[in-house]
Structure formats: structure tokens, C-alpha cells
Amino acid sequence: MAVADRRPSVAPRIPFWRNVNTIGILAQVVFVAVILFGVVVLVTNTLNALGRANLPADFSWLGSRAGIPIAETPIPYTPNDPYWRALLIGFLNTLKIAGIGVVLASLIGIAVGVMRLASNWLVRSIATVYIELLRNIPLAVQIVFWYTAVLLPIPPRINNPVELPGGVYLSNVGLAFPFLYPTYRFGAWIPFLVVAVAAVVIGVLWRRRLARRSERPVRVWPLPLLAAVAIAGGGYYVASLDRTLPDGLAIDFTIDRGRGVVYRDVDGDGVRGPRDPVMPFASTIVRIAEAELTASTQNITESGGVVRSTFRFPMILGRDVEQAVVAFGDPDEAAERGLEIHFTRFPSRGVVFVDRDGDGAFTPGEEIDPATLTGFGGVRLVMTVFGYERHIVADRDGQVRTPAFSPSGTVRSAEVAPAENPFSVFGAAAATATRDDVVPLVADVELRPAGPLVLSRVHVPVSSYEGGMRLTVNYLALLLALVIYTSAFIGEIVRGGIQAVAKGQREAALALGLSASQTFSLVVFPQALRIVLPPVISQYLNLTKNSSLAPLAGYGELFVIATIVQNQTGASVPVALLLIASYLFISFAFAFVLNIVNDRLALVER
Amino acid sequence: MSNVTPAPVRADAPAGGQAIITIEGLNKWFGDFHVLRDINLSVNQGEVVVVIGPSGSGKSTLIRCINHLEEHQEGRIVVDGTELTDDVRNIDLVRRETGMVFQSFNLFPHLTVLENITLAPIRVRKWKRTQAEERARFFLDKVGIPEQALKYPGQLSGGQQQRVAIARALTMGPKVMLFDEPTSALDPEVIGEVLEVMVALAQEGMTMIVVTHEMGFAREVGDRVIFMDAGQIVEVGSPEHFFLAPREARTKAFLSKIL
Numbered sequence: 037m038a039v040a041d042r043r044p045s046v047a048p049r050i051p052f053w054r055n056v057n058t059i060g061i062l063a064q065v066v067f068v069a070v071i072l073f074g075v076v077v078l079v080t081n082t083l084n085a086l087g088r089a090n091l092p093a094d095f096s097w098l099g100s101r102a103g104i105p106i107a108e109t110p111i112p113y114t115p116n117d118p119y120w121r122a123l124l125i126g127f128l129n130t131l132k133i134a135g136i137g138v139v140l141a142s143l144i145g146i147a148v149g150v151m152r153l154a155s156n157w158l159v160r161s162i163a164t165v166y167i168e169l170l171r172n173i174p175l176a177v178q179i180v181f182w183y184t185a186v187l188l189p190i191p192p193r194i195n196n197p198v199e200l201p202g203g204v205y206l207s208n209v210g211l212a213f214p215f216l217y218p219t220y221r222f223g224a225w226i227p228f229l230v231v232a233v234a235a236v237v238i239g240v241l242w243r244r245r246l247a248r249r250s251e252r253p254v255r256v257w258p259l260p261l262l263a264a265v266a267i268a269g270g271g272y273y274v275a276s277l278d279r280t281l282p283d284g285l286a287i288d289f290t291i292d293r294g295r296g297v298v299y300r301d302v303d304g305d306g307v308r309g310p311r312d313p314v315m316p317f318a319s320t321i322v323r324i325a326e327a328e329l330t331a332s333t334q335n336i337t338e339s340g341g342v343v344r345s346t347f348r349f350p351m352i353l354g355r356d357v358e359q360a361v362v363a364f365g366d367p368d369e370a371a372e373r374g375l376e377i378h379f380t381r382f383p384s385r386g387v388v389f390v391d392r393d394g395d396g397a398f399t400p401g402e403e404i405d406p407a408t409l410t411g412f413g414g415v416r417l418v419m420t421v422f423g424y425e426r427h428i429v430a431d432r433d434g435q436v437r438t439p440a441f442s443p444s445g446t447v448r449s450a451e452v453a454p455a456e457n458p459f460s461v462f463g464a465a466a467a468t469a470t471r472d473d474v475v476p477l478v479a480d481v482e483l484r485p486a487g488p489l490v491l492s493r494v495h496v497p498v499s500s501y502e503g504g505m506r507l508t509v510n511y512l513a514l515l516l517a518l519v520i521y522t523s524a525f526i527g528e529i530v531r532g533g534i535q536a537v538a539k540g541q542r543e544a545a546l547a548l549g550l551s552a553s554q555t556f557s558l559v560v561f562p563q564a565l566r567i568v569l570p571p572v573i574s575q576y577l578n579l580t581k582n583s584s585l586a587p588l589a590g591y592g593e594l595f596v597i598a599t600i601v602q603n604q605t606g607a608s609v610p611v612a613l614l615l616i617a618s619y620l621f622i623s624f625a626f627a628f629v630l631n632i633v634n635d636r637l638a639l640v641e642r
Numbered sequence: 643m644s645n646v647t648p649a650p651v652r653a654d655a656p657a658g659g660q661a662i663i664t665i666e667g668l669n670k671w672f673g674d675f676h677v678l679r680d681i682n683l684s685v686n687q688g689e690v691v692v693v694i695g696p697s698g699s700g701k702s703t704l705i706r707c708i709n710h711l712e713e714h715q716e717g718r719i720v721v722d723g724t725e726l727t728d729d730v731r732n733i734d735l736v737r738r739e740t741g742m743v744f745q746s747f748n749l750f751p752h753l754t755v756l757e758n759i760t761l762a763p764i765r766v767r768k769w770k771r772t773q774a775e776e777r778a779r780f781f782l783d784k785v786g787i788p789e790q791a792l793k794y795p796g797q798l799s800g801g802q803q804q805r806v807a808i809a810r811a812l813t814m815g816p817k818v819m820l821f822d823e824p825t826s827a828l829d830p831e832v833i834g835e836v837l838e839v840m841v842a843l844a845q846e847g848m849t850m851i852v853v854t855h856e857m858g859f860a861r862e863v864g865d866r867v868i869f870m871d872a873g874q875i876v877e878v879g880s881p882e883h884f885f886l887a888p889r890e891a892r893t894k895a896f897l898s899k900i901l
Contacts, residue, residue: 538746538748540744540746540748541748541750543711543744543748544742544744544748544749544750544807545750545762546711546737547709547711547737547740547741547742547744547811548737548741548761548762548766548810548811548814549734549737549738549762549766549814550761550762550765550766551734554765554766558761558765559750559761562752563750563751563752566752639751639752639794639796640793640794640796640797
């Protein structure tokens with residue numbers, strides 16, 4: 037009341053240019069006008085300049101054929117696809133590196149941050165060195181290091197990949213591992229998944245209400261999650277009950293080429309026509325009673341001026357065949373030269389050697405001809421395979437690939453048995469049969485009914501991976517660099533967060549008898565998490581934005597593809613706008629989700 | 643410094659009782675600083691020992707040694723028959739049997755009052771949740787704030803928080819309670835509510851070592867008062883002794899400031 041009384045007597049006498057309210061409004065009007073003017077000038081100038089240079093200023097080019105080959109495509113793509121699809125691939129590739137990078141960087145970052153506070157001197161020092169080293173080397177340098185100094189030269193070539201436990205393969209082409217893919221039956225499972233998600237949402241809301249009303253604390257999550265898993269699991273079973281193949285599902289397989297395509301015979305003519313769509317991720321079995329593979333010894337490993345004679349058949353594992361016999365293509369010549377076979381991996385890899393020291397076994401050095409210091413190159417070998425059976429999940433394009441077989445018996449097989457066969461799983465592996473007649477090659481290719489998901493395993497039939505999930509070295513290099521670089525920063529943030537938790541919290545927990553690890557995981561870390569989250573969110577955003585350094589590793593993410601698109605179309609401004617919009621979108625999405633988490637975690641104060 | 647300090651005073655528990663804490667020849671250094679010098683102290687079951695002294699005299703460090711929040715360098719500390727050595731099992735054993743109440747409450751801000759109290763019983767004593775909650779509610783009732791069980795510490799007043807901290811320590815069923823200046827961080831008008839709880843606890847026969855300046859509390863339930871200065875026990879006696887006839891000059895000087 038007192039304010040209202042005083043005001044009217046003073047207000048009318050202020051001239052408008054001294055009135056705080058008027059000044060405020062005027063200043064904003066002027067400011068907006070200046071900005072608008074700037075924008076208008078900028079836009080018209082740009083449009084004029086683009087028009088004069090005859091460059092596109094709109095987005096109409098998005099629909100034209102891109103013609104850009106992209107190595108890593110999360111969704112089907114060919115160079116014939118339009119520009120928008122190429123850019124979409126880039127966007128998805130950015131998400132692929134940012135999403136996985138953020139998870140890995142967090143895990144490593146937390147570990148390193150905790151290690152920095154360890155009482156063990158060695159652990160602490162390792163963490164300190166890790167952080168100080170990696171924080172202070174520019175990210176671009178690290179990407180180039182991982183790409184050109186580690187991942188390109190160090191892993192073995194693709195024709196000799198390392199098999200890690202669990203069917204994971206690593207080579208200079210990249211990493212491949214088994215992966216679950218959705219089949220044609222996946223659609224039948226979707227309703228159950230929707231119900232399962234709904235069950236979680238409704239269940240959690242219901243349990244929350246219960247928790248608020250109940251005098252006793254109620255566990256909110258376990259029951260809804262259990263219900264969702266039960267619904268999804270039951271749904272999977274129900275969706276798997278129908279063991280019939282979809283109408284018209286067929287495979288067009290040429291055994292001599294070792295490859296085929298699963299397709300859907302829409303027109304029902306029994307032949308794969310151009311209108312018949314391919315069917316991805318179908319489950320197939322290829323069986324061959326008896327067939328042959330041929331290979332020549334190659335001098336592929338060279339060190340110290342010495343060339344060794346190794347041979348390699350397309351990767352066939354012991355479990356694929358009932359019996360396999362490897363023999364010389366021309367046994368007479370081999371016997372004359374004294375050649376023998378030593379397996380490094382039965383039956384697909386090994387060396388050809390001459391038993392010079394006469395111990396009946398391969399000794400390193402014997403695979404080289406001392407006269408020429410080169411191996412016994414060009415010797416033809418034949419692998420006869422009995423009872424070949426491989427379960428192959430068609431890839432995204434419906435492709436099914438096996439090694440290329442040839443009709444067996446075309447070559448007289450020899451009496452030369454492997455001198456030593458440490459990998460023999462079939463008992464005596466000596467080949468003694470001599471045949472001249474050719475057995476025509478017959479392949480039994482069968483399509484199998486599948487559940488909603490199918491496990492696609494990795495094969496290495498030729499010099500490339502087939503099946504499974506495949507990550508290129510470019511992706512791995514960029515991922516490694518981003519994860520390691522960001523984890524160093526997250527580690528420091530985590531350390532700070534842990535140290536910022538009051539000392540008394542730790543003491544109170546210890547005084548109650550909690551062990552050191554319980555004290556950390558139940559008392560200190562949950563509180564540190566709340567302190568740490570906002571700066572960590574900004575590190576997540578940094579990682580996402582830093583993924584635009586991908587050209588250094590040759591990974592085809594958004595920035596790389598956008599640059600190519602811009603070069604081809606000349607649409608510099610529209611492409612730049614698309615880029616800006618895409619990165620902003622990702623950043624905002626991250627910030628949105630994590631800010632919600634942050635609010636939910638906030639400590640309750642008065 | 644050591645050349646001016648007289649020989650240490652022994653603070654042995656009265657004969658006839660059963661000693662639950664025995665400290666012999668305890669010495670502790672923080673770097674070069676000698677915080678505790680030749681402490682000899684024993685406490686009988688059911689005894690309430692009040693430790694007073696100027697700040698920096700080592701009284702907090704002394705009781706923090708008893709549950710090994712501070713490591714001692716010389717001497718023996720035996721709590722309920724378990725000697726505190728470098729053995730983690732012994733340390734855990736002792737901590738389980740001693741409850742501690744801190745000056746700054748140290749409630750876990752991310753957990754509700756009930757979760758604060760049941761955390762250790764469930765994780766350390768392996769009680770069932772329902773059993774732990776029942777005990778927690780019993781002690782919350784006892785400290786007079788049963789209605790605050792589902793609130794967070796940040797929503798409580800200082801006095802309420804300290805009472806939760808006491809309930810948290812008691813729910814573990816300790817044999818000894820250590821109080822480290824439990825009322826020093828409280829507003830004057832809520833000190834009373836915390837002291838009431840402590841008095842009740844003492845009257846029920848809990849063994850307590852209390853570092854405090856609340857001489858009223860000492861007089862009401864204290865069996866012995868220990869005056870510490872410069873890391874030494876300077877004088878030991880009944881509360882009446884300290885009020886009526888303190889012997890040492892340093893004790894007199896200190897008491898004249900706080901009384």
C-alpha cells in the first residue's frame with residue numbers, strides 16, 4: 037500500500053529517456069532491429085552470391101543420386117541412393133560412434149578416477165600417468181596414432197585373422213563378432229515388446245504410487261522389469277512357434293561360386309527376377325556330401341629377406357566338416373621334390389616343407405629352399421571335404437556365402453600323408469584313396485524356419501568377413517581415440533567428485549562397520565555421482581562433437597560425408613546448415629535426457 | 643613442550659567392574675606432531691566417561707582411535723576383548739561393536755532417514771530388511787522422531803539429524819557408544835533434545851565415552867570426567883570433583899572459561 041501511495045506522485049515527472057521501463061523496452065527494440073537487419077543483409081548477400089556463382093541455395097539436390105561409396109553402412113545403402121540417404125548414413129554413423137563412445141568412456145573414466153585415489157602407489161601412479169599423458173596430447177594426434185601406428189600395421193592380415201574366444205575375429209580389416217539380427221519373424225514379436233515396455237511404464241508408475249502411500253519402502257523396479265522380461269520371453273516363444281517359412285521364400289544358390297541370395301518369389305515363377313525382393317537374415321544350411329577346394333602355396337610372409345611358403349584354404353573349421361583331407365595336387369612331383377605338409381591350423385592353414393634334418397617333423401626354416409631363400413611357391417594343394425555342413429545366416433542383402441567348391445575327384449589324390457598332424461581330430465588323416473572319376477558337385481541348401489532373432493556368426497570364407505557384426509579399423513581407431521581421450525577427462529572429474537564428498541561421510545560409514553568397498557559403493561560413489569554428472573554431460577557432448585575429426589581415421593560419419601556432398605553439389609550453405617542442425621540435435625538430445633537424470637538424482641533439501 | 647609436561651595421569655576404571663575398553667601406553671603422532679602421549683585409560687561396562695579439554699588437546703583423536711578411524715602408532719587398544727591391530731577383521735569387529743556420533747551428524751544425504759539407519763544392519767549384520775526396519779523404527783521412536791522415517795536428512799533440523807545419527811548408531815546394537823562433541827554444531831535451543839536422548843541412554847546402562855563441553859550432562863550422568871590437555875590426560879575425577887575442587891592449574895584455567 038505504501039508503495040502504491042508514493043509512486044504516482046513521482047512517476048509523471050520522469051522524461052521518457054530517463055525512465056527505466058522505457059529505456060528497457062527501447063533498448064530491446066533497437067537490439068532486435070539491429071539483429072534482424074544483420075540477418076537480412078547476411079541472407080540476401082549469401083543468396084545473391086550463391087546465385088551469381090550458380091550454386092544451389094536450397095535443398096532440392098537432396099533427392100538426386102549421390103554416387104558416394106560408403107564402407108560402413110548401418111542401414112542398406114548403395115552409391116545409387118540419393119544424397120539424403122548418404123547424409124542419413126553419416127548421421128547414423130555419428131550416433132554409432134558417439135553412443136558407444138560415451139558408454140565406454142564413462143566406464144573407463146570411472147575406473148581411472150577411482151584408481152587415482154587408490155592407496156596402492158602403483159595403481160595410483162598408473163592412473164595419474166594415464167590421465168596426464170592422454171589429456172595433454174591433442175585428440176587429432178591420438179586419432180592418427182591409433183589409426184596409422186596401431187590399427188593399420190599391428191593386427192594380422194585378413195587372410196590370417198586372429199580368432200578370439202567367442203567367435204570374435206580381429207584383423208587389419210577390423211573386428212567382427214557374432215551378433216543377433218531380426219528375421220522376417222521379428223514382426224510377430226513386436227506386439228509383445230510393446231506390451232513389455234508398457235508393462236514397465238505402468239508397473240513403475242503403480243509401484244511409485246504404492247511406495248508413496250505405504251509406510252514401508254517399496255522396491256519400484258524389480259517387479260515391473262521381471263514382468264517385462266517374462267512378457268518379452270513368452271512373446272519370443274509364441275512368435276517362434278510358427279515354424280513355417282514365409283510364402284515364396286527361396287534361395288538361389290550356385291555351389292560352384294559358393295554364394296547365393298535369399299529372396300522372396302513374389303511373382304511365383306520359381307526364378308529370381310528383378311522384382312523379387314531379397315530377404316535379409318534368413319537362416320540357411322548348406323550341406324555338401326563331398327567336394328574339393330584347391331589352393332596354391334603362396335609366399336606371403338616375408339621377414340629378413342626370407343620368403344616362406346605358406347598355404348591357406350578359405351577358412352574351414354574342424355566343426356564344419358566330418359572329415360577333411362589335404363593332399364598335393366600333383367603327388368608325383370611332390371614326392372620327387374620331397375615336399376611335405378605341416379598344418380598350423382587343421383585343415384585350412386599350414387606350410388609346405390622339405391624334411392631336411394630327417395626328424396620326420398617340421399622344423400622352422402625347412403619351409404624355405406636354402407638355394408633360393410624363397411619358399412616352395414606355386415605348389416597346388418587339394419582339400420577334399422566330406423560331410424561339409426555350415427549354418428549360415430544371410431546378410432543384410434540376402435547374401436549367403438561359402439567357400440567356392442569344385443567337383444571332387446578331378447585330381448588323383450596321393451599317398452602323401454601329413455608328416456605330422458597335431459590338429460587331427462579325425463584319427464588317421466592319411467589320404468590313401470586314389471580316384472580318377474569325378475563326383476558331380478551336389479549341394480543341399482535348405483532354408484530353416486527362424487525365431488524373431490537369429491545369431492549370425494562370423495565366417496572368413498575369402499579375404500573378408502562374412503556374417504556377424506563387423507567394425508572397420510577406421511571406426512575402431514576413432515572410437516579408441518575418442519574413448520581414451522575423453523575417459524582421461526572423465527577420470528579427473530570423477531576423482532574430483534569423489535574428493536568433494538565430505539570426509540565425514542566416509543568416516544560415518546566406516547564407523548558403522550561397513551567395509552571399505554561398501555563404503556565406496558553405497559555412500560561415497562552415489563554422492564560423487566551427483567557432483568560429477570553435470571561436467572560429465574559436457575564431456576559427452578565434447579565426445580560427440582569431437583567425432584567430427586573422423587576424416588583423420590577415414591571413418592564415414594556425418595562430417596566426412598557432408599564434406600563430400602558439399603564438394604559434389606556445391607551446396608555449401610545448405611550442407612553447413614544441415615551439419616549445424618544435426619550436431620545441435622544430437623547435443624540437445626543428450627542434454628535433455630541427462631538433465632532429466634540430473635534432476636532426478638538431485639539431493640532432497642529443505 | 644615435553645619438558646614442561648608432568649608425568650601422565652592414569653585413568654583406570656574403578657575396580658570391581660568389567661572393563662570393556664582398555665587403552666595402555668597409547669601414543670600417536672600426526673607427522674612430527676605428538677597428538678596423544680602415553681594415554682592409559684580403561685572403561686567399565688555401563689560406565690559413562692566424559693572427556694573435556696581445550697580444542698587441540700587430542701580428545702577427539704583419542705575416541706577416534708577407539709574405532710580405528712585414526713591409526714595409533716604405539717600402545718594397545720582392546721575393545722570388548724578384541725585388540726586393534728592391522729588385522730582388518732579385528733577392525734571390522736570393533737567397529738561393529740562401537741557406535742559413533744559425530745559433531746557434524748554425517749547422515750547420508752542421498753538416503754532417507756530409514757535407509758540411513760538400516761544400511762549397516764542389512765549390509766553388515768545381514769539382517770532382513772523387515773527386521774532392520776522394525777529395529778530402526780523402534781530406535782526412531784526412542785529418540786522421539788518416528789514421523790520422520792521417510793524424509794531425507796536435508797529436510798530435518800540439526801537436532802533431529804543428530805537424533806537420527808544416534809538412532810543409526812544404536813540400531814547396530816553396539817556395546818559402546820562414542821560421542822564426538824555431539825552438540826557443538828547445534829543451535830542452543832535444540833541442544834536439550836539431543837542431551838535428553840543421551841541421558842536416557844546413559845540411564846539404561848549403555849557404556850559411553852562422550853567428548854563434550856556440556857558440564858550439565860557430565861554432572862547428571864557422568865561417572866568419571868577426564869580432562870585432557872596437550873595430548874595428555876591431566877586430571878581424572880568425578881563430576882563433583884571437577885566442579886568443587888579441581889586440582890591442576892590447567893584444569894582450573896579451562897573450567898573457569900567454560901563454566
